Amino acid sequence: MATSLDGASNIDGKSAPLSTPADRILFHVLRSQSDAIVVGAGTVEKENYRPPSVPPPHLALRRSMGKEGPPKMVVVSGSAALDPHCQLLSDSPSENPPIVAVTASAKSAKVKELAARADIVVAGDEHIDPPALRAALSERGLRHVLCEGGPKLLGSLMEADMVDELCLTLATLVAGGQSSSLLGAPQLPTPLPFVLTSIMSAEGSVFLRLGRDRSEPRGEP
Numbered sequence: 001m002a003t004s005l006d007g008a009s010n011i012d013g014k015s016a017p018l019s020t021p022a023d024r025i026l027f028h029v030l031r032s033q034s035d036a037i038v039v040g041a042g043t044v045e046k047e048n049y050r051p052p053s054v055p056p057p058h059l060a061l062r063r064s065m066g067k068e069g070p071p072k073m074v075v076v077s078g079s080a081a082l083d084p085h086c087q088l089l090s091d092s093p094s095e096n097p098p099i100v101a102v103t104a105s106a107k108s109a110k111v112k113e114l115a116a117r118a119d120i121v122v123a124g125d126e127h128i129d130p131p132a133l134r135a136a137l138s139e140r141g142l143r144h145v146l147c148e149g150g151p152k153l154l155g156s157l158m159e160a161d162m163v164d165e166l167c168l169t170l171a172t173l174v175a176g177g178q179s180s181s182l183l184g185a186p187q188l189p190t191p192l193p194f195v196l197t198s199i200m201s202a203e204g205s206v207f208l209r210l211g212r213d214r215s216e217p218r219g220e221p
């Protein structure tokens, strides 16, 4: 995820102005280590997602981890409102279609349209149930899961406390305006502590890697 100094997750609906060439390299390093890329339907649409590929400089890393082929794309679209003609679905090879995660309350006609181009996973009744989604991916051998947002989806993963690591690019600019924050508005009973595991800087941006701190709650004796 990338954010501006004032916490914006997009500028005019796009995340590209928050990114740099160094950030793109990290983006591909993270992708090349993952079994699955989970992304919200809003981001697929706004960012015009396409089927993922691993650029040649990252293939060796991927192979060294015993992974072949590109990561599996998983789109979360609780109501199945994802456009079945979006580029991600229409350009994916029929032998390796993306997964679309929907809820049991999604309209069956919409699910049917998506099922012509994707593998459908039902995870949750009214809202996506993140543990059920994780279990469904795990059953398919997809264990190292990278979430690329957007804020709504990442917020629901935070609510379920299912984010083990956060890789955060801090773009050194102020976006202003009404852009949504990094995480939507997750309802958390208590703040979730993270610990900084690495910090790098390049091309004017700061790259933070943070691990979820699951030790005793902070402030407790």
Ligand SMILES: NC(=O)c1ccc[n+]([C@@H]2O[C@H](COP(=O)([O-])OP(=O)(O)OC[C@H]3O[C@@H](n4cnc5c(N)ncnc54)[C@H](OP(=O)(O)O)[C@@H]3O)[C@@H](O)[C@H]2O)c1
Residues within 6 Å of the ligand: 001, 002, 003, 008, 009, 010, 013, 014, 015, 018, 039, 040, 041, 042, 043, 044, 046, 047, 076, 077, 078, 079, 080, 081, 082, 127, 128, 148, 149, 150, 151, 152, 153, 154, 156, 184
């Ligand atoms: N700065 C960054 O790093 C970054 C990264 C990614 C995206 N973005 C930006 O974020 C914006 C889009 O983000 P967004 O928050 O509006 O959308 P999003 O999280 O990508 O997608 C929202 C959609 O995903 C589905 N969804 C997400 N969480 C769900 C849940 N818990 N249960 C059921 N369905 C769920 C719903 O689809 P249905 O409506 O189909 O049910 C929902 O409408 C874009 O402007 C993009 O550029 C920024």
